Structures are given as structure tokens and as C-alpha cells.
Amino acid sequence: MSVDPNTPVLRNCIHLPLPEDELIEVTGKAKDYAIMHGAAMRSKTSFSPDSLNFAPFVLVPSSFPRKEFEKAVGLQPIINRLMHNVAHDEEFITTTLAETIKVDEFTANLFNIYRKVLAHGFTQAYSIGLLRSDYLGHVYEGCAIKQVEINTVASSFGGIATHLVQLQNFVLRELGHADKLPKMPNNNALAGLCDGMVKAWDIYAKPQAVILFIIEDVSYNICDQRFHEFYIRETYPHIKVLRRTLTDVHREGKLGLNKELLLSGLEVAVIYFRAGYEPGHYHSQDEWDARYLMETSLAIKCPSIQYHLAGTKKVQQALAQPAVLERFINDPEEIKAVGKIFTGLYSLDDNDAGNATYEMALRTPEKFVLKPQREGGGNNVYGLDIPDALKRMSRVERSGWILMDLIHPPLTKGYMVRPGAEMPPTIVDMVSELGIFGVVIGDADHIIHNYQAGHMLRTKLATANEGGVAAGLGALDSPYLIDSDDEDEN
Ligand code: ADP
Ligand code: MG
Secondary structure (H helix, E strand, O other): OOOOOOOOEOOOOOOOOOOHHHHHHHHHHHHHHHHHOOOEEOOOOOOOOOOOEEOOEEOOOEEEEHHHHHHHHHHHHHHHHHHHHHHOOHHHHHHHHOOHHHHOHHHHHHHHHHHHHHHHOOOOOOEEEEEEEEEEEEHHHOOEEEEEEEEOOOOOOHHHHHHHHHHHHHHHHHOOOHHHHHHOOOOOHHHHHHHHHHHHHHHHOOOOOEEEEEOOOOOOOHHHHHHHHHHHHHHOOOOOEEEEOHHHHHHHOEEOOOOOEEEOOEEEEEEEEOOOOOHHHOOOHHHHHHHHHHHHOOOEEEOOHHHHHHOOHHHHHHHOOOOOHHHOOOOHHHHHHHHHHOOOEEEOOOOHHHHHHHHHHHHOHHHEEEEEOOOOOOOOEEHHHHHHHHHOOOHHHHOOEEEEEOOOOOEEEEEEEOOOOOOOOOEEEEEEEEEEEEEEEEOOOOEEEEEEEEEEEEEEEOOOOOOOOOOOOEEEEOEEEEOOOOOOOO
């Protein structure tokens, strides 16, 4: 992706570049600090279950406008409630996904589970959502935040993000800039998310029951997951945590007399899905059967199937249509505030509106990003690649996708540190995506817990379309909050 040379650059936290010897010294320390404090991952290129690499990180925290950060934090309880209401609106989910599931097999499989559960009635009325709403600032609107997506399944990095603040605090202190620390907001994502799981465990109200993490066959983002597990074990030692793949659950899982989920003789109170959000996690019908078994069980799911479906890109697109928010939010001020974070999102369903979107995308593809119903990065089509991609699809196939206005974030400048990369790092142009975590617990009629739970910042090279941390173009970061009337540091 090319970057418009007129893109504004946010003022830096500290004056850069650093003198080379100082940069080499502090980067070396920061790498070890990262490994020793769990800002780390398993290597994809030389995997070993016995070792870790530090996770890619940004050396000095990237600037983010304070006003927009606070806006995102303040909106989270409203977004939590919105998603909870959407998840419980059978008619909305069904009509919104009707065209999509004709062509998208993965979403159709999820929807089939939903349909079967609806037909038999929900065994467990409560759901827990551990959500993450992601934002980019948009320079054409004074860097106002625009929502990139909302995650309702496997919202990750709450664990590492919490520890990254300490890493960057350490770097700033080493560099003699302890005065900057007050502008880095505290981050209690890990505690907030895990306490949410434990609140769900309390609702289940069986002292012997466990929390089950559903994991991939190989977990590269192991530290983030283990932070959650170890936090629960250390803070609530009476609650056991199990880790199982979908395949394991198929092999070992069964339902008890009251439909309790039983695994190796233990009853499961809460299921936390860190896998199951992409087709590759389902090797065969066995894994789908396991998902269905869990869904029909008495365990409280994070997410339940209706929450998973509420997080699809298609539902996000439908929510951004005029007057739709009114169905889910009562307060006109809240509707206005949430409406403002949406950017243009367009249906590609096989109808007049969808055809108009298609024509628009062919005319000015540079303004858009094309998204399928997938999570986990690397699936979208950007700008000038869109026409070819669309033309290869039939009209019906297009309804598996949505079109979205491209957001133009401001730039920051800094050092990205990644395993195996050249030392010392060089200054690069970057853009940051803010994620705000939220916890919501309730049933169809009541919400009993609803709070914002910390944040994460992921920063990518300005020239990269996407900044997947594991994929290698993104790095973990945390925000340094700047005000419009700050003095210029540069
Ligand atoms: P995924 O579910 O794969 O994470 P996202 O919708 O978050 O899908 O898109 C992946 C990445 O693509 C985002 O993290 C962001 O960097 C980039 N991206 C997505 N939508 C937009 C957009 N509208 N404008 C600019 N960049 C975008
Ligand atoms: Mg994303």
C-alpha cells in the first residue's frame, strides 16, 4: 500500500533518532526484558515447545490522541450492550446472514449450529462476551477514531498488552524520560478479562467445576493464553483451568444428565474459545460435532454461538446502515456517538443495493477494502486488487463479502524491534490500531456485568495493509496519550 505523502505525522513521545550506541544498548535490554516478562511467542520458523522468542514490539510507545482514546474507552460499555442485544436478536441475525450463508460454508456451519440450538432451546441462558473493539484514527476527520471491526471470539493480546506497558515504561526510564510515564494509561486488560471469566464461573455456581480453554493444535501466542490461565490459577486457586483442542473435546467430551459438559471426569463451568474462529481449526466433522456438543451443554460459552455470529463482518456491515442502531440502543445520544465511529460499510448481497456497491467498487477501488467472513488476519483485499477479486466471483458469491471505506490513519515514527531483524533497528513510518476490551455477561433479558477492561495497541508499518503480529508486519505497542495543546517535542 502506498502512503499519501501529505499524511499527518503525530508528534513523538521523545525526540528521535536515538544515538546509535544508546539505541543498541536499550534495544538489547528491552528484548531480554520482553522475554523475561512474557512479551513473547513461540517461533513459527523454528518452533519448539521449549523456547520462546520475544514478540515484535515498538521500542518507544506510539502517540495516540488522548481525546480519541478516552472516547473509545467511554463507548465500550455501550458497544458491549449493543453486541449483547444483537446476539440475542434472532430475527436480525437470521435475516442479516441469509445471503451470506448461501455461499460462505464456514459461516453456514456456524449458523447451522445456531439453528439447531434454537430448535432445541438454549440449555444455558447466560453468555459471556470478552470483546475487543478495534479502531484506527481517520485523518480526514481530525484523527477521529473509526471502528475497524469488533471481535467477539478469541479477542487476544489482553495478557501481553498488560505487560507491554511495563516494558515501555522500562525503556523510557532507561532513556532518562521517566517524566513521560504519566501519559501512558494503566492497562488492566488481563485482570478485567479473567475476572469476567470468573464472574461467569460464579454464575454457574458449582465449586468443583472448571474453566476450559479451547486451543489450537499448536499455540504460537502461548504467553498471552498462559497469562490468562496463570492469572486465574494464582488469583483464584480453587478454580482449575483445562486446555483442550476441539479434537480433544470430540474424543473426551460428553454430556451428563443435566447436559453438563464432562471432560475427563470434570464438569466444565465456562468455555473460553481461543480457537474455533477459522475453518482450519475444524479438521473434520469431529471438530464441528465437538463445537455443537459444547454449544448444547450447560457450560457458559465465551462466546456462545449467537455471540460468535454477531461478530461477523456481515453483521458489522448491517449495523452501520441508517436507523439500524435504533433497534438495539434506546438513548439517542448513544446512537449518535456509536454512529460516528462507523465508517461506510456496504452490502454485496445479490440485490440492487449489492449491485450498486459492486459498481462503486469497480469505479473507485482505491477507496475501499473488501472483506470476507473471516477472522485472524490476511483475508482482506485492498484497493486496486478489488476489481479483479470481485470479477472472479459470481453475483451470488459476492454476498459472502462486504465492502468498507478505507480508513486513513495518521503516521507515527519509531523503532520496531522483531526477532531476527537487523540491529540496530531503523526509524520507520508506522500506524497504530487501538483495541478496547469489554466484558459483558447476561441472558436474553438482563445484562448483569458490563464494563470496559483495558486496551491494546498494535502498530504496523505504514506501507503494510495489515499488521498481524504473528504474521510479521505488526508489533505490540501501547499508547502514549497526546493532547492537541501539547508542546511539540520534535
Ligand atoms: P481480521 O478479522 O482478519 O482481523 P480486520 O477487519 O480487523 O480483519 O482487518 C485486518 C486488518 O486490516 C486491520 O487490523 C487493519 O490493519 C486493516 N483494515 C481493516 N479494515 C480497514 C479499513 N477499513 N481501513 C484501513 N485498514 C483496514
Ligand atoms: Mg482485526
